[in-house]
Amino acid sequence: MFLLVELYGWHTVMTPELLVVAAGLALLYAKAGNIQPSREGVYTVIPWSRQALFYAGILCFYFGYGGFLSVLAKESIDFYVLQLCIRYLCMIPLFLAGMPVWIRDGLLSKLPGESRVMRNDRYGLFAELVFFLLLSVLLLPIVFNALLKIVILRFMVHIILLASAWLMWEYFFRAEHSRRLGKNRKILLVLGSILLFPICLVMAGSDAVAYSYPQHILCISQPVGAIQYGIVSKSAFGGMMLMAAQQLSFILAILMSRKGTGSS
Secondary structure, X not given: OHXXXXXXXXXXXXXXXXXXXXXHHHHHHHHHHOEEEOOOOOEEEOOHHHHHHHHHHHHHHHHHHOHHHHHHOOOOHHHHHHHHHHHHHHHXXXXXXXXXXXXXXXXXXXXXXXHHHOOOHHHHHXXXXXXXXXHHHHXXXXXXXXXXXXXXXXXHHHHHHHHHHHHHHHHHHHHHHOOOHHHHHHHHHHHHHHHHHHHHHHHHHOOOOOOOOOOOOOOOOEEEOOEEEOOOOOOHHHHHHXXXXXXXHHHHHHHHHHOOOOOO
């Protein structure tokens, strides 16, 4: 950590702006976002277990977009993939699981054709298709290296990833209202694994220099006595981590849904 601060500065490593945003989200949720209407029409506080999921989502928000991981992500494709997993496979389902349905309905009401989005299975599958295909294309070495030079396009890609991941997970939690509950979720799990498998193979077979970075400060080993510290980007670990995170996140989301989390 001290080496990161020395090389990048404390502001870059700590990203205090995100800390302020995260604290604001936590305060807003604690004051007005942790209640839901009961059958009698009275607002009650949601269980602490669900609130803890939302706060965990805030933690993922911070490390998914800032903190020391954002620095390490500039040095290694493995840490970059870790940040992507935190953003789209951890943060969003945790937010949705801890968020009252009336807030989620309010967000969906802003979408055109909201009444059809969650009633038709095709929308959830289409959102997953867009998310995993775009994620796979993003992680192709030639595309990844090109987007490093086109900031606006990279920003648009991540906006689409965020929106499609949100709709995918929203559909996942609402699938319990369908008669084909088990089938729908299994389809999402299997489809995600199939779509990610090719890019995981590509990353596993890529050389250490396949992915370029704007900075390679930490990749220059600095001798400290008989020990050398440095980060090596091999991408193979990133591919395996991506596949494992996808399957683990879906399995944990299924367990949360069976307990009624994110649905009431």
